[in-house]
Amino acid sequence: MYRFLLKPKWLAFHLLCIVVVAGMIWAAFWQLRRLHEHDAFKSEVNRRTEQPIVAFTDVIGTGTPSDIEWRTVRAIGTYVPDKNFEVVNLGQNGQSGHDAVNGLLLADGSVLVVNRGFVAGDTPLPAAPTGQVTVVGRVRRTQTASTGQQADDGSQHLSQIRRVDLGALTSQFVPSTTTKVQPVFLDALESTPAEPAVIVPVAFPDLNGGPPHLSYTIQWFIFSICVVVGWVFAVRKSIATRNGTAKKKRPKVAPIADEFR
DSSP: OOGGGGSHHHHHHHHHHHHHHHHHHHHHHHHHHHHHHHHHHHHHHHHHHTSOOEEHHHHTTSSOHHHHTTOEEEEEEEEEEEEEEEEEEEEETTEEEEEEEEEEEOTTSOEEEEEEEEEETTOOOOOOOOSSEEEEEEEEEOOOOOTTOOOOOTTSOOSEESSOOHHHHHHHHOSSTTOOEEEEEEEEEEEESOOOTTOBOOOOOOTTOSOOHHHHHHHHHHHHHHHHHHHHHHHHHHHHHHHTOSOOOOOOOOOOOOTTO
16 A cells, blocks of 8 residues: 555655755754854843953953953043044934944053944034043954955045954054054943033944744744645545545536526
């Protein structure tokens, strides 16, 4: 009765179903791993942001940029004059605008790039505070262009930039080989002296956003079950057809006109 399942076309059908189901199960577990990774990342970011504010010099040598990202630190220095950058084509809280980025010259002679904040609309970016400045901000890693995005050319003079790409900005602050640009930048939260009211801190990223990995996981499992159920129905139908027990469709009969109406 089941010998037909070993025919070449049925073997190919079995193999196709197995490959499709295996691929869907792999995709489901991949989405599940992404969910766990996102939850772990969210917990780690929250843990770091809740730690006490420390001096930037106390954390910069304690690990790689990814090890200290999201820590809240305090940096003291003076903004490098005539080095003003505008991050264009941004949005925050439903408004379009741009960010003001400058370099803070620290006591050791190195430059710490600071994203001073977001300015809505076409309002001109305010000039950076002069004199000694104390900045409290979140440590961030360099931003780089994703696949298909255009990167800033650091070999040219930059004023408008697409993102805080430290690789592109380093050459803007390095007049000699003795100048060092720190491998991380700050999203400023507070400044002393204070920034003008028109400039607001860069919004904290929405950690609850992103793809719904759990929903995708469930969907992939459901799809794989549907394939298995479809395989079962196909086999049962073929068996019923060979045994002559398949339900035959009733022929459509034209209604007979009532001649005694």
